[in-house]
Amino acid sequence: MIKVKDLIFQYDKGGEQIVKGISTEIRDGMHVGIIGPTGCGKTTFVRHLNGLLTPTAGEVWVDGMHTADPVAVLKIRPRVGMVFQNPDNQIVGMTVEEDVAFGPGNLALPPIEIARRVQESLAMVGMEKQSKRSPHILSNGEKQLVAIAGVLAMKPRHIILDEPTTYLDPSARERVLHVVNRLHKEGITIVHVTHDMNEIARADRIIVLYEGRIAMEGTPSQVFGHVERLQDLGVGIPKIAEILWSLRETGLDVRTDIFSVEEACKEISSLITSQQKFH
């Protein structure tokens, strides 16, 4: 479990506070979506969750360990994997397999164990065939999968995704999200920062950040129910919810707490049949 208590962060003493008091709890195995306009402190906030940044005030605990403790932080990093926005700037190795081996190598694991983990992790993201390739010839989507494999090789309990789909084309985005969903099903906690509401429409919980504070928090239907509030905060809602809201505004009696295509289909078709019966 990741526990954040009254987190405040500023880069320089007397400078502007980037995070202005966030408290929350992320339970094991949850899928949490974090959204908010650019500059709201999303990245700064999540970088506290694996001790990359330490709080100016307040505390962050990961599985009972304090991130400000320099000894504990070495145990926290492998537990909380992090995938970044730019696929090029997080690949260290000269070949795919060596990049995946970077994390376990830092943990000074024996080579046999590293080889096993590299193979397993690459298989999990479906990149085992590219293991000997040089990363620079891969597509951005593939690079991002390699980055995820690199994180998996450390056997993390939690994975933080900091806008990992920004540089990806739609099909690569699908591929990455598919892998993320599978990892979530296997019990890994997912904290997913994004600009795309559709990506987190099925999260267990959504946190909306605004100017360094939590502006809204709840299940997708609770959060996306407040369309006007979200627009004020500078974030949108998933396309499906938007369609259902527009239908409702025209006076139709539809549910608006639906975020999957299949369910929306059912809702709309049942609406159509009931209308036909009516006539």
Place this chain on the structure above:
Amino acid sequence: MYTGQYIPGNSLIHRLDPRVKIGAAIALTILTLRGGAFTESFLSAFLIALIPCSGLSAYQMGRAFKPVLVFFALLFFVHLLFTQGKPIPPFPPWRVTVTYEGLYRGAFTTWQFALLICNASILTMTTLSTDLVNGIERLLRPLRRIGVPSYDIAMMVSIALRFVPTFLEEIDRIKTAHIARGATFGSGPLFRRILAAKSLLLPLLLRTMHRADDLVVAMEARAYQRGPRTYLKELSITWPDYAAMTVIAGIICLHMLWP
């Protein structure tokens, strides 16, 4: 594709431990620089025999020489023209003195350099850069006791190599952005071309700094810290490596006996 780039293969030389190959290349380099005519002839024969053993073709080896041909010519003529000694009777159209000693020194030095290129090319064409880095790290490891940070050096070298293709792409991108706004590269007088290159350098530098920032964070997130770490591939010395070491030792002995 650049000079001395790794050529995948499974030859005898490909399979040798990188430490042995690096050691052998250093030994051969020293012998080449110290040797007289006998050693050079012997080394030439040895290196030429090594080319097929490395699974390389004469063409592939020849390409390694292409970028250095101008340098070879320069080397030869400088020795030819500036060595004192017994003059060769001048050819009619030339008003320069050329000496027998100059001819000999020019040819000999060029020969030496050709051997060095050949030697280094065999090493880099048969060894993956990652293996080279690993090999260097292992060779430097005993020096850790006197404060040589072998792990950190290996990390730096491998990151530098990892980012070479990224930088080439980046330069291309910046160039395209410049051309899109009306810049011209590769044309005009030399001075203007140098100025144009300067305008590529600054954006490249800025982006590199930015990239370095990101990379540091990503490395830290993956539990990187200075000092001992382990690798996917652990190096091991097997019997072909011992055989190779024996051959190199033999060549050194030969040089001692007949320099």
